[in-house]
Amino acid sequence: MSATPHYTPYHPKWYRRRVSVWWWLQKGSSACFVLRELTSVGVAFFAVVCLWQVRALAEGPEAYARFLVWLRTPLFLALHAVAFLFVLFHAVTWFNLAPRALVVRLQGRRLPDGIIAGANYAAWLVLSGVVAWILMRG
Amino acid sequence: MPPTVTLTVTRYRPEQESEPTFQTYEVPFRKDWVVLDALNYIKDKLDGSLSFRWSCRMGVCGSCGMMVDDTPKLTCAAFLSDHLPGPIRVEPLQYFPVIRDLVVDITDFMRKLKTVKPWIIREHEKSLAEGEYLQTPSQLEAYKQFSMCINCLLCYAACPIYGLEPSFIGPAAIALAQRYNLDSRDQAKRERHQIVSAHGGIWECTFVGECTKVCPKNVDPAGAIQQYKLTAAGHWFKALLLPWRTR
Amino acid sequence: MVRPLTPFLWVLFSAGGTIAALLFPVHVFLVGLAIPLGWLEAPTYTFLRNLVGHPLTRVYLFVLISLPLFHWAHRFRYTLYDGLQIKHLTPLIVVLCYGAALAGSIMAAATVWSIP
Numbered sequence: 001m002s003a004t005p006h007y008t009p010y011h012p013k014w015y016r017r018r019v020s021v022w023w024w025l026q027k028g029s030s031a032c033f034v035l036r037e038l039t040s041v042g043v044a045f046f047a048v049v050c051l052w053q054v055r056a057l058a059e060g061p062e063a064y065a066r067f068l069v070w071l072r073t074p075l076f077l078a079l080h081a082v083a084f085l086f087v088l089f090h091a092v093t094w095f096n097l098a099p100r101a102l103v104v105r106l107q108g109r110r111l112p113d114g115i116i117a118g119a120n121y122a123a124w125l126v127l128s129g130v131v132a133w134i135l136m137r138g
Numbered sequence: 139m140p141p142t143v144t145l146t147v148t149r150y151r152p153e154q155e156s157e158p159t160f161q162t163y164e165v166p167f168r169k170d171w172v173v174l175d176a177l178n179y180i181k182d183k184l185d186g187s188l189s190f191r192w193s194c195r196m197g198v199c200g201s202c203g204m205m206v207d208d209t210p211k212l213t214c215a216a217f218l219s220d221h222l223p224g225p226i227r228v229e230p231l232q233y234f235p236v237i238r239d240l241v242v243d244i245t246d247f248m249r250k251l252k253t254v255k256p257w258i259i260r261e262h263e264k265s266l267a268e269g270e271y272l273q274t275p276s277q278l279e280a281y282k283q284f285s286m287c288i289n290c291l292l293c294y295a296a297c298p299i300y301g302l303e304p305s306f307i308g309p310a311a312i313a314l315a316q317r318y319n320l321d322s323r324d325q326a327k328r329e330r331h332q333i334v335s336a337h338g339g340i341w342e343c344t345f346v347g348e349c350t351k352v353c354p355k356n357v358d359p360a361g362a363i364q365q366y367k368l369t370a371a372g373h374w375f376k377a378l379l380l381p382w383r384t385r
Numbered sequence: 386m387v388r389p390l391t392p393f394l395w396v397l398f399s400a401g402g403t404i405a406a407l408l409f410p411v412h413v414f415l416v417g418l419a420i421p422l423g424w425l426e427a428p429t430y431t432f433l434r435n436l437v438g439h440p441l442t443r444v445y446l447f448v449l450i451s452l453p454l455f456h457w458a459h460r461f462r463y464t465l466y467d468g469l470q471i472k473h474l475t476p477l478i479v480v481l482c483y484g485a486a487l488a489g490s491i492m493a494a495a496t497v498w499s500i501p
Contacts, residue, residue, distance in 0.1 A: 080417025
């Protein structure tokens, strides 16, 4: 090469399109992505509910009874219904994407995506069963 | 099957306009034609002033990337029949500055690619007398997928983070960095770690995953980035807990 | 300012996301829907108090609350950048998101510690 070509990085005649704040509404896949990211709000909501539940348990039976009353209000039932859908969507997208990050090689061959995702789903079922069994014994 | 199909093509002539416009063309429909064939028909028979890049017309050079109906595609691989009934919108690749019509400037990518040092780097080169570097099939397998990249930049056009964050080096650059990291002949993993973990590197990525969806060579850049995040995180903990091992 | 911590924050995000994915669906279903709606019988207060008093349960609850909060903090921070394009407010966003997660974690730790 005789001379390095000189590019004008900010040529005034090049047209630059600005990305709109609503870029994520322009395609179904982008909207799906933003919805997936917003599931974290449902996760945070329930983490706070968990914290509230543990504090109520620590304070005593009256506090816990008040907590249960709150849970039965239409507002919280609706919030939990939405949170449940959010958390389900988070779980499904999380397990489906896990194989991309967790590459497991056995004897030089990469384990198929389905096995990694399947293992995650299996763990999900087993752990859910264990938690349900522990909680519902009393 | 219709006899013709309409193409709505972006026109941008900086010498006569300050913003892109659209122009429609009526192109014969052939079931084996791709969008590139239609564009070449336009240039040959209808409007010789239309500017666009293309070369191999068989999906290995990476020159003909454009937005076809809002999706980044290689126009040599986008069949007209898949976009019926039309009109088919052909626009320049998203998130790159437009020089003219369908031609975009890719200097930003070229500069960013160079920063990840996408070549084999060795601490000690073998002398010629010692022979070639040998590699087993499974060593090849470790990085082969990421070596398939043809630098077509469809992944950049699909990545909203590249559009929003000017410093982001982008999917292909990171996938190619990973390609060299995983190559048994290369010895510059740590060097690339510094570059790729810095501002504008892997940590800007939020795993949207569109890059992998549009890649015509199944490189899976999103996978490369997530795997890189795992190794970089491991490296971070190792540097914290066992600093003598990472020097 | 948090840049050198980014890999660590990403690990917290991943761990929190995994915990939330594996354990939150069943917890939300039981605590938020099945028990309040009467589909399943509510566990008694005494049972729950004894369960929560166990050291393993205390650790479990702390992890169940704090890691998902950090998952939210990291994810929400980037959603604000990508969605509202307010990256120039990074210092404020970082303090609000990780600060809230830290506050929640500290409260969780204090609560599980204080259960008699």
